[in-house]
Amino acid sequence: MPDQEFIEGEGWDVFEYTADFRVGGREFSRFAFRGGPEIYNETVYHDIVPNERMIFSYGMGIGDRPFSASLATIELATVNGGTRLTYTEQGAYLGGADDIAGREEGCRDLFEKLALDLASH
Amino acid sequence: MPDQEFIEGEGWDVFEYTADFRVGGREFSRFAFRGGPEIYNETVYHDIVPNERMIFSYGMGIGDRPFSASLATIELATVNGGTRLTYTEQGAYLGGADDIAGREEGCRDLFEKLALDLASH
Numbered sequence: 370m371p372d373q374e375f376i377e378g379e380g381w382d383v384f385e386y387t388a389d390f391r392v393g394g395r396e397f398s399r400f401a402f403r404g405g406p407e408i409y410n411e412t413v414y415h416d417i418v419p420n421e422r423m424i425f426s427y428g429m430g431i432g433d434r435p436f437s438a439s440l441a442t443i444e445l446a447t448v449n450g451g452t453r454l455t456y457t458e459q460g461a462y463l464g465g466a467d468d469i470a471g472r473e474e475g476c477r478d479l480f481e482k483l484a485l486d487l488a489s490h
Numbered sequence: 491m492p493d494q495e496f497i498e499g500e501g502w503d504v505f506e507y508t509a510d511f512r513v514g515g516r517e518f519s520r521f522a523f524r525g526g527p528e529i530y531n532e533t534v535y536h537d538i539v540p541n542e543r544m545i546f547s548y549g550m551g552i553g554d555r556p557f558s559a560s561l562a563t564i565e566l567a568t569v570n571g572g573t574r575l576t577y578t579e580q581g582a583y584l585g586g587a588d589d590i591a592g593r594e595e596g597c598r599d600l601f602e603k604l605a606l607d608l609a610s611h
Contacts, residue, residue: 392551392554393532393549411536415549415559424549424559425559426559428514428537428545435513439561440559440560440581440582442582459561459580
């Protein structure tokens with residue numbers, strides 16, 4: 370699971386992490402990166418179809434100030450004997466364009482780590 | 491509040507409605523239209539700034555089968571002594587294009603009712 374990768378990333382301190390992985394279930398975490406401010410992530414799972422897709426929304430903020438809310442879909446397809454994962458995020462980013470570039474980079478980084486991890490098994 | 495309008499609409503039966511209107515708070519409802527199938531709406535409020543904006547995400551489904559997940563923003567601005575409300579919805583609609591047209595019509599209808607209600611006070 371991506372979250373597993375996420376909470377174990379180097380330089381991240383995780384203060385709280387709960388996940389109820391089912392449709393309508395919630396995930397909540399609080400963490401910081403290299404001693405930075407505390408960030409929260411509040412996720413709700415809207416749809417889970419094993420080996421096919423997942424839809425979830427999540428809000429993030431620093432302290433109790435929201436800085437983004439997103440709707441994310443993950444689609445899985447078998448391609449040439451492997452699995453293609455397509456991640457799509459739609460969002461409202463209160464910090465504007467810089468936030469969007471940073472989010473794309475952050476998501477890409479997480480999925481690259483996930484791919485490396487899967488390839489190692 | 492739009493939800494107030496919604497749950498009181500003619501032809502709608504509401505079986506459950508709870509709302510915890512604060513950032514991170516949840517709203518949940520189950521309802522049916524003119525004896526149709528039971529629909530649920532599961533909402534999370536991501537950002538609330540009085541007189542300025544509201545960001546929330548919501549999933550909807552029939553029975554326990556999701557049919558859509560959306561990220562919605564409401565922006566309020568003072569224009570010519572009145573208030574302009576801008577509603578933006580980004581979403582994943584599992585039924586495709588028909589769902590999108592229906593959603594737009596449904597949202598428009600709700601906001602028109604809200605406008606009529608506000609004008610009557």
